[in-house]
Amino acid sequence: MALAAALPLRPAQAADVQGARVWAGPEYTRVVFDLSGPVDYKLRRDGDTIELELSGGDLARGFDAPAAQGLYKGLDSRASTGELHLVAHAAAGAQPKSFLLKPAGEHGYRLVLDLYPGKAGAIADAADARTPDAPTPGVLASVKPTSSVGKGARQAAALLGGERKVIVAVDAGHGGKDPGSHGPSGTQEKDVTLAVARALAAEINRQPGMKAVLTRDGDYFIPLKRRYQIAREQNADMFVSVHADAFTSSDAKGSSVWVLSPRGKTSEAARWLADRENRADLIGGVSLDDKDDSLAAVLLDLQQGYAIQASEAIAGNVLKALARLGPTHRGHVEHANFVVLRSPDVPSILVETAFISNPAEERKLRDPAHQRQLAEAVMGGVRNYFEATPPPGTWFAAQAMRRSGILASASKPAATVADTRADANVRDLHRVARGESLGSIARQYGVSVNALKSANRMNSDTVQAGAVLAIPAG
Incomplete structure (x- = not known):
């Protein structure tokens, strides 16, 4: 052999x-x-x-x-x-x-x-993903694209089991030989970011259906690329990098939230496709190394498009939550080609908690109570995203199904469970995007419109954007 x-x-x-x-x-x-x-x-x-x-x-x-x-x-x-x-x-x-x-x-x-x-089968799959009826990546209540590839990855992931916890990778910026910025009183960014990251991880772990993974839990150095690699290795659903900004003027103030820029997306795609070791990795459950260049580029673009769209949504939630604590630097989500944001398939955000170069904000960043408030704000924004967009197979998805009447309440007698839609006939949830119809959703999942209407107890053929539909098993 x-x-x-x-x-x-x-x-x-x-x-x-x-x-x-x-x-x-x-x-x-x-x-x-x-x-x-x-x-x-x-x-x-x-x-x-x-x-x-x-x-x-x-x-x-x-x-x-x-x-x-x-x-x-x-x-x-x-x-x-x-x-x-x-x-x-x-x-x-x-x-x-x-x-x-x-x-x-x-x-x-x-x-x-x-x-x-083999390649012939893979090329046929890509052709399906590029048909006019293919949905926009990210519209499904999922952490994977709504292409045929994403659908397969979600169903295969479901085989691994149950109401899994959403995993959030929390990255404390800098560390070890890299202290980052420092404040007028000598506060080092690496110490602030570790304190806030630990507080955020503790908040996440207190939430039902969530689990935190720290990229570092001490004062040591981790290369930038290695940080998002840790998130991917841990099968993270999202990545949050914590920093404290600095500027030459001590008047600069406010928190900010960043996501990967379009230029960063393009350059990282080029690197990924050119590197054989990268292509051997699973991107959203799909390997690229057995695909030709054009097909690999299509699949990678789907994954990156999903990741950036999800990153934007998460970042917007987090920025709103931080704004309730104090001023934000610009009032909108910002874009940059930061290395830690370059994961092709894990939604990633970078949070600048405040300006450590501002004396007033430096004092706040040193305060454990304020550090906890920052962690709670970021936690609230992250949790709101997963509540609105629950990855299939997770505790959040199960809660959404229960709220929709799809799952039987645990308090109901066993005799009434059969009267609900909580049986094995429900295989997935779908959040309706703008422009979608029952017909296009039915085609996406390979079911009939009548089956879709029956599973959701619908009398009308129209459906509103934002509605969550139960997808029948067959």
């Missing part, structure tokens, strides 16, 4: 494979193996056979291989000298990708095998 990829992700440990399940979509097929712990593993490909070699462990008692679906055609297994071999049979030309997921929510470690079709 030719070695296609060797991915040692953890020290060798024995972990049993407890179960497996498959999701087959129009863009790729996902096979998820539930593990009892972390593993060292290697992926090998020989023709249409993909082998996952796990160090130690075994199949749990009662393990049942999932039936063939999509590009996945079956699974065999064998054990030899302390190694477990999972042999997946794939459709002709299928391209494998794999990664290990850490425990999240009710789920433990999971080994994910994604199977992608």
Whole structure:
């Protein structure tokens, strides 16, 4: 067998494979193996056979291989000298990708095998994404584009389970050998940003359905590019970088919120497409390295367009919340080509909490009570965004469905649950964008208009922008 990829992700440990399940979509097929712990593993490909070699462990008692679906055609297994071999049979030309997921929510470690079709199938998918009926990226109540690619990524992500928490990466600017700016009294920006970032993370972790990840939790240096890479590695739904501005004049004052500029978007796309290592990454659940240049550019543009649109919405919410604390510097969201904002698929904002060069604002930035107020304001803006635009499969999406009457209230007797729309027939939520109709939404999800109306108890063929629709399973 030719070695296609060797991915040692953890020290060798024995972990049993407890179960497996498959999701087959129009863009790729996902096979998820539930593990009892972390593993060292290697992926090998020989023709249409993909082998996952796990160090130690075994199949749990009662393990049942999932039936063939999509590009996945079956699974065999064998054990030899302390190694477990999972042999997946794939459709002709299928391209494998794999990664290990850490425990999240009710789920433990999971080994994910994604199977992608050859170039011909991928090009057909891109053509679908460019049809006149394709929706504008970002209009779906989701953290992924509403292209066919985004839809597949959301459904595959749902396979990984349940009402997951929204993950917010919080980045304390500067640190270590890079102190950032300093105030008239000697206050260092790196200390202020860490204090506010910790307060923000604590606020996030107190919220139901949310989890914070700090890029740094001490006084040490992290390269700028590494900061947004951490967010992507943690599967963050958004990224917030905390800073404290400075200017030559001590009169400058007010907070500001920044997102990536169009020029920054264009230059980062060029870098991403030119770098083979970048292209091998999953962008919104889709790999670019097996796509030709024009197709990869289309898919990357969809992801970037979604990320910037979501960033603008989040930034607007945060700026309004900060304005209630005091003056803002310009009163509108600003744009720049900051390195930390360049993630292609994670909505990212940079918050300048105040001007550390202004003596009055420096005093406030040193005050733990004001630091908490800043954290609460940013938290409020972030939470409002996820309440209005809940990523599918999250606690926020479940709450939106309950508010819409789609999910049964936990207080209802079991006998009445069947009378609600909380059953398995609801597979997704869709926030209606301007210009969309029931017909275009039905086509997007492959359901009939009548099924859509029935799932939402609608008598009319018209629907208003901003309404949240339940998407039936079939």
